[in-house]
Amino acid sequence: MLRLFLWELDKLFHLRSVRLGLLVAFLLPFLWALAPGLKEVYGLVLVSGWQVVALGLLAGMEFLFPFLVVMAASEALGAEVSQGTLKTLLLRPFPRYSLLFAKLLAAFLYPFLLLLASFLGGVLAGLPHGLEGFFGGTGVGPGGFAGVGYLSPSGAFLELFRAHLLAGVVLLPMAALALLYATVFLSTTASALAAVATLLLMRLLVAFPALTPFLLTTYLDLHLRPQAAGVGLPLLLLYALGFGGLALLIFERKDL
Template sequence: MLRLFLFELYKLFRLRSVGLGLMAAFLLPFLWALAPGLKEVYGLVLASGWQVASLSLMAGMEFLFPFLVVMAASESLGSEVSQGTLKSLLLHPLPRARFVLAKLFAALLYPFVLLSASFLGSLLAGLPHGLGGFYGGTGLGAGGFAGVGYVSGWEALGEVIRAHLLAGCVLLPLAALALLYATLFLSTTASALAAVATLLLMRLLVAFPALTPFLLTTYLDLHLRPSAAGLGLPLLFVYALGFALLAALVFDRKDL
């Protein structure tokens, strides 16, 4: 299983969408570090490089990072179909469920690699603004960017790392959902659109207050609300596990 996972990981990171996604995640922080209109648009004057990391994460999690994860998970199976390699792979004496799970584990690792690229870019882009202590806030803790006083470099680092880890957990069920749709449609475009449409539909369900605490979309901003992790994290893992099991079941019974 380990060899299969490493093989799927190798194939995943050879995808063009993955390479472009990692490049975009790495370069995004430089956009915020050089943006001349932060004060006019956000009322923010950068006081620390840690704020660059926060801005990049918050902006990326609005749409870019979820979209990149959905595309990568969809293409991991869709590319096999479009290139005609899926049927030849399935001729090997390998259970279909194991094949899908190997792709799933690779897709679940990708969000953390993507966020690591963003974090690395943030550190480099934030160097001119300093990565030590400062008066203000990272935007990820109490008081937002205004903060509640002096923040040491280690405290800021802890807040930024915690937010990136929570964001990675938020992206896990999105990857599993996209792979589930990929097993249903065997198409990169169709599965990506279906995953995005599902998230948009879930957002509309906020009109039903009884459902709101159990919706996946309620916790897409968990990196900004770590206090909600007590319920949010277990629910995100349940969603990811449920989508993964359904993907394995569907693909095992799929007529190819």
């Protein structure tokens, strides 16, 4: 199984969308570090390089990172179908479900690699602003960018590390949902559009207050609300496992 996972991970990194996504995630913080209008538009004056790391995360999680994860997970199976290699793979001497399970594991790893690229890019982009302790906030901790007083380098690192981990968990259900739709439609474009449409529909369901605590979209900003992790983390993982398990079930029974 490990060999199959590494094989699928290698194929994932050969996808153009994945390599482009990692590059964009790495370069995004540099855009904010060099932006001349931060004060005029956002009322923010950078006082620490740690804030650059946070800006990359906050900007990416608005739309870019979820979109990149959905596209990668959709293409992981959709590319096999479009290239005609899926049926050949299914002739190999391993259970059918193991192929999709390996793709699911690779898709689950990709969000964390994407966020790691963003974190490293943010640290490099923030070097000119310094990575020492400062008076203010990282943007993902108490007080936002204003902070609540002096913040040490280790404190800033821990806040950002926690926020990136939580953001990775937020992206897991999206990867599983996109792969689920890929098993249904066997198309990269259709599965990506269906996943995005499902998330948009869930956002509309906030009009039903009784459903709000159980919606995936309620916790898309969990990286900014770590206090909600007690409820949000189990629910997000349940969504990821549920979507992934359903994808495995459909793939096992689907006539290809």
